[in-house]
Amino acid sequence: MSVQMKKVALISGGNRGLGFETARQLGSLGYTVLLGARNKEKGEEAAAKLQDQEIDAHCIELDVTEQATIDAAARKITTEYGKLDVLINNAGIGVIHKFTDLSVADLKRSFDTNFFGAFAVSQAMLPLIENSDAPRIVNISSSIGSITLHSDPASGVYPFKALAYSCSKTALNQLTTHLAFTLKHTPAKVNSVCPGFVATDFNNGYGDLTPEQGSRIIVHYATLAQEGPTGGYFNEQGVIPW
Numbered sequence: 001m002s003v004q005m006k007k008v009a010l011i012s013g014g015n016r017g018l019g020f021e022t023a024r025q026l027g028s029l030g031y032t033v034l035l036g037a038r039n040k041e042k043g044e045e046a047a048a049k050l051q052d053q054e055i056d057a058h059c060i061e062l063d064v065t066e067q068a069t070i071d072a073a074a075r076k077i078t079t080e081y082g083k084l085d086v087l088i089n090n091a092g093i094g095v096i097h098k099f100t101d102l103s104v105a106d107l108k109r110s111f112d113t114n115f116f117g118a119f120a121v122s123q124a125m126l127p128l129i130e131n132s133d134a135p136r137i138v139n140i141s142s143s144i145g146s147i148t149l150h151s152d153p154a155s156g157v158y159p160f161k162a163l164a165y166s167c168s169k170t171a172l173n174q175l176t177t178h179l180a181f182t183l184k185h186t187p188a189k190v191n192s193v194c195p196g197f198v199a200t201d202f203n204n205g206y207g208d209l210t211p212e213q214g215s216r217i218i219v220h221y222a223t224l225a226q227e228g229p230t231g232g233y234f235n236e237q238g239v240i241p242w
């Protein structure tokens with residue numbers, strides 16, 4: 001196994017939305033970007049669009065709810081690059097039901113992708129991440145995952161009570177703190193980031209921000225300087241209370 005000199009980034013759900021735009025921005029900075037996609041055809045199409053912009057982009061099959069694809073992706077990255085400098089746990093789904101309509105199956109579906117998926121990918125990629133001299137892991141969370149904001153009637157988040165989505169992001173935030181702890185004696189930085197309300201398929205294009213604007217903070221934490229924070233929860237305005 002040889003280790004590539006150029007920085008390598010894996011973005012789950014990289015074929016569209018914030019994941020695709022994050023890949024474009026990191027690619028423009030000179031990173032090799034691996035677009036994790038559960039649908040290989042869509043992933044290849046997305047990678048081709050970036051290659052047309054002179055970006056070193058490649059599709060890698062990755063369904064974050066299918067351990068076999070995660071393990072295969074880790075083996076492929078090991079063989080082809082030998083390390084991972086950036087991991088963006090971006091793949092996510094919005095299970096948005098009011099409390100009285102919510103089922104246990106809805107909760108499990110939300111956690112399968114938004115939490116168990118991010119955990120499984122992070123764990124499988126850990127040996128590759130440890131081969132980087134400055135690894136950065138960004139978990140794409142949401143201010144909707146903040147228990148503090150959900151319990152403050154003065155907060156804008158307070159009325160947005162979608163339990164399945166919210167608590168999957170709260171759990172993702174704990175992945176951030178626990179993985180940061182696990183890697184605390186290494187140069188790695190692990191942070192949760194809320195991109196803001198971004199117009200993507202996720203909200204049928206209703207967000208206030210463009211994917212380009214929303215991805216800037218993701219790229220910022222993916223390219224943090226060594227003195228930057230780890231184990232935190234941030235949006236454009238700064239620290240989000242847990």
Ligand SMILES: NC(=O)c1ccc[n+]([C@@H]2O[C@H](COP(=O)([O-])OP(=O)(O)OC[C@H]3O[C@@H](n4cnc5c(N)ncnc54)[C@H](OP(=O)(O)O)[C@@H]3O)[C@@H](O)[C@H]2O)c1
Pocket residue numbers: 012013014015016017018019036037038039042062063064065089090091092093113117140141142143194195196197198199200201202203207
């Ligand atoms: N948009 C916002 O306002 C907003 C705000 C806060 C946080 N976020 C978070 O940002 C992340 C990206 O959201 P987005 O707005 O870009 O959403 P999006 O446009 O709906 O894109 C979601 C991406 O996740 C992928 N995905 C879903 N399930 C997957 C799985 N099991 N395995 C692999 N990939 C999977 C989708 O792949 P397919 O194309 O195959 O479906 C797609 O590439 C999510 O985690 C979301 O919770 C978004």
